[in-house]
Amino acid sequence: xxxxxxxxxxxxxxxxxxxxxLIVPPAFAQASQGQTLSIKITNAFxxxxxxxxxxxxxxxxxxxxxxxxxxxxxxxxxxxxxxxKIVTDAYTIYCNGFQKKYEIHLYDxxxxxxxxxxxxxxxxxxxxxxxxxxxxxxxxxPGPPG
Amino acid sequence: MDxxxxxxxxxxxxxxxxxxxxxxxxxxxxxxxLLKKLSKLVDSNxxxxxxxxxxxxxxxxxxxxFVAIFIEAMLENWTKIEKVCDLHPYIRYRIRCLGSVNGFxxxxxxxxxxxxxxxxxxxxxxxxxxxxxxxxxxxxNRWAYTEYNFxxxxxxxxxxxxxxxxxxxxxxxxxxxxxxxxxxSVLSQMNEEDMQILRQLSINARMERKIIAKTVGIPPYxxxxxxxxxxxxxxxxxxxxxxxxxxxxxxxxxxxxCRDSVSVTxxxxxxxxxxxxxxxxxxxxxxxxxxxxxxxxxxxxIATILQKYCSSVKIMWCDYSASMRYWFNDAPGSFRCGEWxxxxxxxxTDVLDKLLK
Numbered sequence: 001x002x003x004x005x006x007x008x009x010x011x012x013x014x015x016x017x018x019x020x021x022l023i024v025p026p027a028f029a030q031a032s033q034g035q036t037l038s039i040k041i042t043n044a045f046x047x048x049x050x051x052x053x054x055x056x057x058x059x060x061x062x063x064x065x066x067x068x069x070x071x072x073x074x075x076x077x078x079x080x081x082x083x084x085k086i087v088t089d090a091y092t093i094y095c096n097g098f099q100k101k102y103e104i105h106l107y108d109x110x111x112x113x114x115x116x117x118x119x120x121x122x123x124x125x126x127x128x129x130x131x132x133x134x135x136x137x138x139x140x141x142p143g144p145p146g
Numbered sequence: 147m148d149x150x151x152x153x154x155x156x157x158x159x160x161x162x163x164x165x166x167x168x169x170x171x172x173x174x175x176x177x178x179x180l181l182k183k184l185s186k187l188v189d190s191n192x193x194x195x196x197x198x199x200x201x202x203x204x205x206x207x208x209x210x211x212f213v214a215i216f217i218e219a220m221l222e223n224w225t226k227i228e229k230v231c232d233l234h235p236y237i238r239y240r241i242r243c244l245g246s247v248n249g250f251x252x253x254x255x256x257x258x259x260x261x262x263x264x265x266x267x268x269x270x271x272x273x274x275x276x277x278x279x280x281x282x283x284x285x286x287n288r289w290a291y292t293e294y295n296f297x298x299x300x301x302x303x304x305x306x307x308x309x310x311x312x313x314x315x316x317x318x319x320x321x322x323x324x325x326x327x328x329x330x331s332v333l334s335q336m337n338e339e340d341m342q343i344l345r346q347l348s349i350n351a352r353m354e355r356k357i358i359a360k361t362v363g364i365p366p367y368x369x370x371x372x373x374x375x376x377x378x379x380x381x382x383x384x385x386x387x388x389x390x391x392x393x394x395x396x397x398x399x400x401x402x403x404c405r406d407s408v409s410v411t412x413x414x415x416x417x418x419x420x421x422x423x424x425x426x427x428x429x430x431x432x433x434x435x436x437x438x439x440x441x442x443x444x445x446x447x448i449a450t451i452l453q454k455y456c457s458s459v460k461i462m463w464c465d466y467s468a469s470m471r472y473w474f475n476d477a478p479g480s481f482r483c484g485e486w487x488x489x490x491x492x493x494x495t496d497v498l499d500k501l502l503k
Binding site: 056081082110112137139140141142143144145146 | 241439476
């Protein structure tokens with residue numbers, strides 16, 4: 001009887017642990033109250049940034065809400081329509097004031113047509129933030145009228 | 147490009163959806179050589195890397211009305227106009243042009259009965275000072291297309307061997323049949339999955355069928371059934387070969403807006419498919435619009451022939467590398483509950499709001 005009660009308690013504890021891990025977002029996914037850091041993607045589109053004649057680069061634009069005079073580390077995750085997700089290098093963006101606009105160019109990342117999803121991750125001084133997921137589509141390419 | 151590359155392009159033009167086995171047999175090279183050669187043609191930007199065969203959708207069969215618009219604009223607004231086009235949910239194509247019209251040829255396929263909303267949108271662009279003026283052309287009958295026939299290209303001399311005199315003679319001698327009718331709409335028998343399939347085929351018609359089925363989220367047998375339905379109902383008008391900008395070394399793109407009687411349009415509707423150059427021919431209410439990619443040296447010849455037959459010919463050079471052939475059903479949410487969204491908000495207000503933002 002005593003053994004059963006202990007087992008039930010352990011099972012309840014484990015269930016509570018499992019449920020809480022499912023409903024509470026990980027620290028980096030959501031800014032906690034009082035957190036100063038957050039990041040947003042306002043636009044992302046394919047372009048020929050390199051000028052190699054191929055529209056296979058991506059321009060990402062957005063805003064970082066930050067503490068003045070902080071250097072925020074930012075990286076992006078790009079999910080293409082086919083294949084593995086791409087994790088970019090980290091960029092350091094210096095915030096002068098409480099918010100900073102950014103424009104980052106990702107080179108040669110568009111390999112397939114279709115919808116791409118991009119998200120930005122920012123970190124500064126043990127604070128982490130993740131942006132909205134922005135969906136874009138290369139849309140088309142050159143060709144005869146039709 | 148070498149001799150084998152040319153043979154591959156000829157074979158691809160003959161059968162754009164021909165499988166690799168057929169292509170390798172046709173070109174008389176091994177399967178692995180064919181794959182290597184194709185990949186090289188893509189890498190060198192002769193074939194468009196994201197899909198070098200694109201399905202041309204018959205807009206009338208999916209309940210859309212096709213409109214061609216020449217837009218006149220100041221040079222400083224051209225980039226803005228391209229953005230405007232990118233934002234419009236029913237844009238199909240745009241290309242910069244210089245000549246009789248300095249601006250763009252923009253093609254739209256709007257839900258049936260909503261051309262007035264498109265005109266309203268263009269009027270707003272005039273008010274905003276983005277465009278100067280526009281002229282609208284409604285294609286009356288089915289289009290005609292040609293793809294490059296590289297059998298006419300001599301790789302050693304780097305010239306095209308096409309007999310323009312013969313072509314002109316065929317215009318005079320051959321009695322032309324009436325222009326082809328548009329197929330009727332089968333939109334009522336289609337759903338969102340169909341629009342997704344057509345989108346994939348417009349992106350890359352050579353994509354493996356099982357990948358298309360997976361992307362759309364349907365079993366492969368259902369895809370085969372739908373493809374049969376499209377063939378029976380002429381939903382797909384043609385399969386176009388999409389070339390990268392490296393093709394500009396061989397030809398240059400031109401547009402002709404020609405006005406004359408229907409009988410002249412019928413003659414050219416028959417003659418244009420005999421050209422060995424990539425072209426699109428739209429019969430309109432006043433004559434026809436002809437896009438053709440030809441060698442620069444042949445440009446005066448075709449322009450003279452057109453002048454001979456048509457009472458009015460407007461000539462424009464086009465910037466192929468800045469052209470945009472939009473994939474079908476490109477705007478998310480434009481097709482809902484079996485019909486195209488045709489509200490003023492969706493087609494006018496929202497687009498202008500996004501532009502100003």
